[in-house]
Amino acid sequence: ILNVEQSPQSLHVQEGDSTNFTCSFPSSNFYALHWYRWETAKSPEALFVMTLNGDEKKKGRISATLNTKEGYSYLYIKGSQPEDSATYLCAFLNYMKTSYDKVIFGPGTSLSVIP
Amino acid sequence: KAGVTQTPRYLIKTRGQQVTLSCSPISGHRSVSWYQQTPGQGLQFLFEYFSETQRNKGNFPGRFSGRQFSNSRSEMNVSTLELGDSALYLCASTRGLAGSYEQYFGPGTRLTVT
Numbered sequence: 001i002l003n004v005e006q007s008p009q010s011l012h013v014q015e016g017d018s019t020n021f022t023c024s025f026p027s028s029n030f031y032a033l034h035w036y037r038w039e040t041a042k043s044p045e046a047l048f049v050m051t052l053n054g055d056e057k058k059k060g061r062i063s064a065t066l067n068t069k070e071g072y073s074y075l076y077i078k079g080s081q082p083e084d085s086a087t088y089l090c091a092f093l094n095y096m097k098t099s100y101d102k103v104i105f106g107p108g109t110s111l112s113v114i115p
Numbered sequence: 116k117a118g119v120t121q122t123p124r125y126l127i128k129t130r131g132q133q134v135t136l137s138c139s140p141i142s143g144h145r146s147v148s149w150y151q152q153t154p155g156q157g158l159q160f161l162f163e164y165f166s167e168t169q170r171n172k173g174n175f176p177g178r179f180s181g182r183q184f185s186n187s188r189s190e191m192n193v194s195t196l197e198l199g200d201s202a203l204y205l206c207a208s209t210r211g212l213a214g215s216y217e218q219y220f221g222p223g224t225r226l227t228v229t
Contacts, residue, residue, distance in 0.1 A: 032214050043119075043205065044158075046217035089158065093214045100214040101171055103148070103160040 002026055004092045006106035013080050014114050020076040021109040023090030027071035031093040031100035035064055035075055038108070039086040047075075047088075080113045087111070117142065119208050119221035127227045133194040136224045140187050140208030147189040148213045149181060152203040152223075161204075163213050164189050170212075193226075201228045 005024045013019050025033065035047040048057040053068040061078045077084055087108040093100040120139045128134050140147050149161040160173040164183035181191040187208070193200055203225050207218035 034218070043220035043222055044207075044218075046219070049215065049217055051215070091158075099170075099212065102173055103163075103213065105150075105158040105160070107157050 002092065002094055002102070002104050004090065004104050004106040006088075006090060006109050008109060009107070010110040010112070012112045012114060015080060015082060017080050017113075018076065018078045019080055019111065020074050021088060021111075023073045023075070023092075023106055025071050025073070025090070025092040025104075025106075026094065027069060029095040030068040030071075031095040033066060033068075033073050033093070034091040034103075035073070036089045036091065037086045038089060044089065077111070080111075082113045082115050085111055085113045119206060119219050121204075121206055121221040121224050123224060124222065125225045125227075127229060128196050129229055130196055130198060132196050133192065134196060134226060136191045136193075136204055136206075136226075138189045138191070138206035138208075138221055140189070140206075141210075141219055144208035144210050144219070145187055146209040146211065146213050146216075147183055147187065148207045148209070148218065149189070149191050150205045150207070151175075152205060153199075153201075158205075161191065165212060196228045198228050201226060 033050045036044040038044040050066040055066040063076045066073045089108045090106045146165045148163040162172040167183045178194045183189045203223045205223045207220045209216040
């Protein structure tokens with residue numbers, strides 16, 4: 001059974017603080033890792049698609065790193081703002097044959113940024 | 116560019132009935148994936164369609180099925196509804212295979228089974 005974990009489960013930070021959270025996934029048969037932001041009453045929004053070990057991606061104040069050999073990815077938010085409040089989900093895709101098989105989501109990290 | 120649309124947005128069905136949900140992807144996108152979100156299980160992958168073919172499927176019973184049309188629009192069907200099928204059903208479209216590209220999600224269909 002493929003398991004994807006995220007920590008912490010929830011996080012409360014002050015506006016302006018920088019924060020980071022972790023996604024842990026199987027270290028074998030890696031195809032890709034996706035990060036999503038899901039705000040309340042909205043649809044999930046793609047942040048990053050990461051495919052190579054050592055990948056570092058950045059979008060504004062948000063960045064992510066990937067270590068496929070040890071099976072983890074970090075998401076960083078610099079200078080958190082109230083609009084960053086959302087649930088952040090990672091999704092692991094396992095390699096099978098020449099492509100991927102399933103998409104397995106982690107349970108998410110709920111971030112609340114206090115003004 | 117219009118986003119992903121899903122219809123209906125809300126649905127109430129009775130146990131034992133069947134339901135069909137529809138998803139229209141972003142123009143030019145060829146992959147449509149379906150997901151189920153429940154409070155207890157989180158977001159779970161149902162299946163992905165690419166060029167009218169189901170390319171993979173999550174761990175759901177055969178009551179859950181889908182199809183994709185030549186215009187990339189997709190439908191998902193659930194037969195013999197159970198109370199546990201009450202959930203938010205999301206679809207997402209991608210310009211290529213979902214694994215390699217950003218997925219764009221629709222607003223979802225909230226299904227309640229009574």
